[in-house]
Amino acid sequence: MKTSEDLLIKRLQEKKTSSEAFKELVSLYKERLYWHIRNMVKDHEDTHDVLQNTFIKIFKNIHNFKGESKLFSWMYRIATNEAISFLNKRAKRNQISSEDLQQQLIANLESDVYFEGDEIQLKLQKAIASLPAKQQQVFNMKYFQELKYREISEILETSEGALKASYHHAAKKIEEYLKSN
Amino acid sequence: MKKEKASYNPKSGFKTPSGYFEGLENKLLEKMKLSETLGEKKSAGFKAPEGYFDGLEDELLEKVNKDEPKVRKLVTKEVFLYAASIAAMVIAFASTFYLNPETQTSWENVELSVMESYIDNNNIDLSTGEISNYIFQKGYIIDDTDLNKVDSEAMMNYLDENLDEPLYMLDEN
Numbered sequence: 001m002k003t004s005e006d007l008l009i010k011r012l013q014e015k016k017t018s019s020e021a022f023k024e025l026v027s028l029y030k031e032r033l034y035w036h037i038r039n040m041v042k043d044h045e046d047t048h049d050v051l052q053n054t055f056i057k058i059f060k061n062i063h064n065f066k067g068e069s070k071l072f073s074w075m076y077r078i079a080t081n082e083a084i085s086f087l088n089k090r091a092k093r094n095q096i097s098s099e100d101l102q103q104q105l106i107a108n109l110e111s112d113v114y115f116e117g118d119e120i121q122l123k124l125q126k127a128i129a130s131l132p133a134k135q136q137q138v139f140n141m142k143y144f145q146e147l148k149y150r151e152i153s154e155i156l157e158t159s160e161g162a163l164k165a166s167y168h169h170a171a172k173k174i175e176e177y178l179k180s181n
Numbered sequence: 182m183k184k185e186k187a188s189y190n191p192k193s194g195f196k197t198p199s200g201y202f203e204g205l206e207n208k209l210l211e212k213m214k215l216s217e218t219l220g221e222k223k224s225a226g227f228k229a230p231e232g233y234f235d236g237l238e239d240e241l242l243e244k245v246n247k248d249e250p251k252v253r254k255l256v257t258k259e260v261f262l263y264a265a266s267i268a269a270m271v272i273a274f275a276s277t278f279y280l281n282p283e284t285q286t287s288w289e290n291v292e293l294s295v296m297e298s299y300i301d302n303n304n305i306d307l308s309t310g311e312i313s314n315y316i317f318q319k320g321y322i323i324d325d326t327d328l329n330k331v332d333s334e335a336m337m338n339y340l341d342e343n344l345d346e347p348l349y350m351l352d353e354n
Binding site: 019022023026027030031034035038039042044048052055056059060109114115116117118121122124125140143144146171174175 | 225237
């Protein structure tokens with residue numbers, strides 16, 4: 001039996017119904033993908049740009065989607081790749097390393113009108129920025145978005161065991177950072 | 182301290198994922214530690230502008246309808262030779278009239294950008310599925326048989342600058 005997701009994909013792939021189906025898709029996933037990207041790129045305007053590119057790519061490539069993975073994880077994967085690509089380009093343009101870019105993004109948060117975190121939340125962002133890129137992604141998805149390891153595993157194409165170890169290391173480093181700063 | 186024996190009857194039919202109990206103490210402790218330091222609040226502190234999500238569907242639909250796929254046309258060997266011969270004729274013609282014989286040039290020195298704009302201006306019809314037999318290095322075309330001579334940095338720069346749709350390389354799996 002076809003699920004509602006299968007039907008939505010079919011409608012997205014048919015020219016006649018694609019526009020309405022696309023609006024439904026955006027409505028279903030806009031907030032989840034927005035916060036997923038926002039946790040990675042930090043700034044609202046940048047997030048908006050990446051979100052737009054993500055949905056455009058989803059729409060343009062939906063005919064290549066064969067249902068071998070879940071639509072949800074396929075879309076998250078596109079969003080993750082778009083955000084990484086955005087950050088790499090930004091670092092390259094500013095002629096700085098990815099690590100320095102992370103520090104720069106966090107420094108900008110202090111004057112960002114769309115950041116309402118308190119001192120401890122800012123400190124947490126600094127701690128996250130000090131982690132290797134993959135650990136940052138795993139921590140953000142597990143801690144803030146509360147995704148299941150199974151879901152993160154599909155998105156990042158990494159085994160659940162490796163993800164658990166990654167999250168464990170990330171949490172430990174954050175704990176240490178928060179205690180010593 | 183003696184470990185308490187599990188009072189679990191395997192006949193109940195329940196089971197746990199393999200390795201579930203391994204390191205459970207540490208995982209719980211870690212969770213408690215983070216909660217102690219950060220409190221129960223799990224917000225990152227970001228917010229979106231008021232009403233940002235309203236009407237996003239229409240805005241994005243308008244974008245996708247406007248946005249044509251940016252597929253960069255790649256040159257096949259046949260088309261390249263065709264374009265090269267035309268370019269060579271143009272140069273030969275121009276050099277007859279305008280160039281000093283001492284500064285004559287040849288089509289090997291024609292920059293790829295010239296070829297590309299000739300093709301991009303729809304002077305030659307190319308399908309997007311065609312794959313180039315050529316790649317260029319430092320602005321000039323080389324044959325694919327010379328690929329071992331391609332500088333890897335030049336290759337990465339070319340891909341970075343010219344690949345508009347990296348998703349085409351993204352496998353669904």
